[in-house]
Amino acid sequence: MSALRFPDLPPSEPQGADLLAQERSKTTFSVHDLSNYLYGEEYLERQEKFLGLIENEPAFDKSNRYFLGRTERFAGALKKDYALVKLAQQQKWTPEEFQQADILIDEPGPFGLHRGMFMPTLVSQGTDEQHELFLKPALRYEVIGCYAQTEIGHVSNVQGIETTATYIPETNEFELHTPYLTACKWWIGGLGKAANHAVVMARLISNGKDYGPHALCVPIRSMEDHTLLPGVMAGDIGPKFGYNTTDNGCMWFDHYRVPHISLLAKYSSIKPGSGEYIKPPNSKLSYGTMVLIRASLVGYARIGLAKAATIATRYSAIRRQFVDKDQPKKMGKEVIETPVLDYSMQQYRLFPIIAAAYACHFTSKEMMRLYYLNIKNMASGNFSLLADVHASSSGLKSLTTTMAAASIEECRRACGGHGFSSFSGLPLMLQDYAPNVTWEGDNYMITQQTGRYLFKSFRDLVAKRASGKFSASQITNPTLAYLNTYLDNPDLKCPATTPAQFHNPEIQLAAYGHRAAHMVAEIVHGLDVEKRSWNSMLVEIYNASVAHCQLILVQNFILGIRGDMPQPEGIVATPLSPAAKEALTDLSDLFALHQIHKQPGEFLTSGYIDAKQVSMMGKAIMDVMEKKIRPNAVGFVDAFAFPDYYLNSALGRFDGKVYEAYTEMATREPINQTEVIEGYEQYIKPFTNPKGLKGKSIQARL
């Protein structure tokens, strides 16, 4: 029997292409200008060039991505990673260029952690000799590495790891050992099948003393034939919610000896022979990398938000449901069913996500600027920025990845039933995005780091103010500024008396600042005066971190549009056209006000906002969504400049031909390759035609 062929019918009128064209004709700004402002022209030109190299190359083909089982997908990812490295070598890509191509292909693979964690760890913690030995062959992919930190019984808590690395003075070696099942390395990306080396975090033991977790770089598979080396057992940890194209692996050591050079020794080391431990000079230095990773996750959150919003917004302009009797929609003279994007609920669900994508864009840019500034400062011994940047990056990692994961799911549901189809692109996106809320610091856990910094800043500020020697000019960062404003007047009330006044950014910032400071003050009171335990206040601490970071997002959005945001050294900002500036200001208003309106509790209990103002804010939001953002919605997502190859979505296509693409994809479903399913004879026929009747008679009975 042959494969099914679905009929070649057109959709009923109006066509998706015409609806999107109508949307695009209403956009009040140049999409091209806004894209340039976001990415810069060079980036966009390179995207075009890379698409040309990638899109039609079989190793990077996405057309079967949604159909394959895990085994086939992993095999494909290995092939893809190989081809990508070959292409990068041939094209002489910089790491930034590599990353841009990698984003377009959009599939985590077995070599990802080699680049993302293994090599960066060698760079930051290895000596020159170790760079020669490990990093150079790693750059050529001769050494392929993974970063083996987490253990099955100790996923988020590095201090709790049980794997040991015991120094053996007699042979000047370390002996790696897995004493318990709970010490088995687990979740290690690239370890399952691909890596031949691992950076292993193990408790360093010398002369009977335990110095806690340290990193060693060790071979795990034979360079000759890729078999496991004696003393090492490793494999894949099995299927996961997402990320199934990566071989997250597990590893046990059985008294596995490695040479002294394995211990990454830039900061701390063991003296050969004596086994004496040499302490790291400054533990703060390692915070820098953590800030970089967390800041870059804010950028990835931006991509997740923007990608999901692109698909859901374009499809919501095409998908029609019911006729809105108060405001019937017309196409020419005909009344058509109302596009779901015209319904206020759909706007309330989607537009804040578009706004959040832009908010994260500006904050991610600012975090990267601060990261590089801090690195430069630290190199000259100035650690003044570190605490604030570290605290913000932790809280922002938590907040923005939580927002992005929730928003991808919201966009999936906002596509109605079709968001459940893999062909929408949203299920796999959600699944592959999901680990972001857990890795690099669990999103609940790491907000304690933000909290600690906020409480310390508050206590210091209160003490300084009480000392009588304080002047506002001493304030060195935005955190202290909003805490100080609050302390000046904890009973401040919002002066707005009309919905329109909430468009004033000063009022928005005051509301967020007052709320965050009030929460910090309450927690410090709970800890210091009521003597409540830290554990009993974890919920409040989490909420305070969210409040602090929402303020940062609002702030950077406002500055980002104004053009007031400081630029990285040597970078001249592309100017934003007045029309785009006006449109982005609407989004910024929505971003600031929607969060207050949706969850007004803390703004109300902080005393700054009252119930009447929340209700006014609701009207301000509905108004800006319907009149200002609605006409620009498709323009805003078009400006993200995601090519169809990247989106890989029937619903999110630029040309609006959603149903044509959707049904075409279904014809490629493997079980559609025969008309009658394979199990028919065994599992259906015994019920439906047990006697094996033939001919017309049997059909005629019905």
Next chain:
Amino acid sequence: MSALRFPDLPPSEPQGADLLAQERSKTTFSVHDLSNYLYGEEYLERQEKFLGLIENEPAFDKSNRYFLGRTERFAGALKKDYALVKLAQQQKWTPEEFQQADILIDEPGPFGLHRGMFMPTLVSQGTDEQHELFLKPALRYEVIGCYAQTEIGHVSNVQGIETTATYIPETNEFELHTPYLTACKWWIGGLGKAANHAVVMARLISNGKDYGPHALCVPIRSMEDHTLLPGVMAGDIGPKFGYNTTDNGCMWFDHYRVPHISLLAKYSSIKPGSGEYIKPPNSKLSYGTMVLIRASLVGYARIGLAKAATIATRYSAIRRQFVDKDQPKKMGKEVIETPVLDYSMQQYRLFPIIAAAYACHFTSKEMMRLYYLNIKNMASGNFSLLADVHASSSGLKSLTTTMAAASIEECRRACGGHGFSSFSGLPLMLQDYAPNVTWEGDNYMITQQTGRYLFKSFRDLVAKRASGKFSASQITNPTLAYLNTYLDNPDLKCPATTPAQFHNPEIQLAAYGHRAAHMVAEIVHGLDVEKRSWNSMLVEIYNASVAHCQLILVQNFILGIRGDMPQPEGIVATPLSPAAKEALTDLSDLFALHQIHKQPGEFLTSGYIDAKQVSMMGKAIMDVMEKKIRPNAVGFVDAFAFPDYYLNSALGRFDGKVYEAYTEMATREPINQTEVIEGYEQYIKPFTNPKGLKGKSIQARL
């Protein structure tokens, strides 16, 4: 090369089994008693019996479930559905017994909609002759059917469907036709490969007049060999986020003729020859089935909540992280890392989910009782219950399925990294549960039905009160009761002045009632006085439905524990032991207070609760969680009585041997069946050993 063998090491102390034993020793009530109260002894005994029949039968084996690709999973589901029907026939199961076994196996299959929608539609809309023709063979699975309503361009909007069924008087037939791509039937469970018949919703056209959507029962595949009948094209719609063991299908008709008997004619029909349309007597009758389905989804939400909570709670008692310095945890004399269940944030995440599972249990029971009462009433012409039950069931379907989907994901994340592993059981649970938020009425859309009823009730009540002829004794249902209390005093304030007073159920109910009524009053003011459009108020309408339904959940929880809940006729309630009653009261308090504390906005703007009280409530919650619920947490989830076979989770095992089970499952990963991955020669070796070096030399370079 042979399959990998992982080392056989024990976890470090303390063992999961010991930790769970310690938890269970602290439970203040008999788990067995509470299970009996929830399910009745008969149900639990039957569960044991069914487990014996199912657990070791290869067709129902779950050990490969997480490894297979879609094609293999569908093949397995077809085999499973066949075996289950055979077993049911052999055991002579009632539909209820079938359902109980089906829940244990927990895998949607190709025959699911045959039972769930096809046969029920025949029952409710078919004539006796049609029952003879279609239903009887359907009960034997000779006819295997599906329910073909949604179309690719019209998923939630039945009125928008485009498939036509035109009456042809000359031959006394109907001609089914798919005029456009948008009219293609889509998402139809069981249609892709399994069904040989379909109930098709199509616009009924006779004598040129369009009578809107009607149901026809038609053959689609040959009874002889299962090939598609001429004029019908059908296939599978491809991979989805979940439900991949069901063949959701698509279907086109090309001027497909079916006999007159195909039109399901219990309520409306076409006169043969003349083509005259005979109208249905009462359109309200069809609401009954919708109420049943939505009420049953509340029950399934309960299962989802309870199952996810069981896994996450048990594992959180075993998983340990850090030492809480304020309150170090001891096991014997040893200080151990603190089980994550001791952290207040983990409690705040998980305990409300346990509470929600119990809340949904009592409300689902009450909704089923009301459904049967309403059916009985309607049969005698009494429609007084219908509007309230229909409105509540719509809003509750929306609220509880939204809660359950969010809670499964929250439980997944609360297991830390391991919740991302398929072996936790949570990813597949989440994926298969996800359609509940969309099907049987999109969760945003259907709250408009709840809203309409609430606003009408409010307007009627206001008019009655204004008429001067009103007395409170006229109030016939709980909705009117809380609206009336509000109208008596819209400025009522909560009298609580201490955290303890929030444990008073009257205060809890007053808070929820006042908030819901206030929201209804505001919306009616917006619509009737401010003349805002319905569309502009959809967000408020959704929120009002949520508020109304949260009140119902709180109410039924309180009544369910008191034993004050009305019982279905002929059912004598199992009594609840005093110890279990006390423990459940703690959960009920948490359920009521947590929602206020977490999202206090509407309670504050309603004026009933003030900021100080929200803060007191926070203390009341933390207190009840730490002192009352924490010791009973494992007991509460044990009482759900889910066997390990059902949970299919390494983390949620009753015996606590999580890491042993987890690593054992990983050994069965297909790519672990060889030590060196298949793609090595092609995609890894060219980098790592391009010259094909052999022997020790190559390793020695490192």
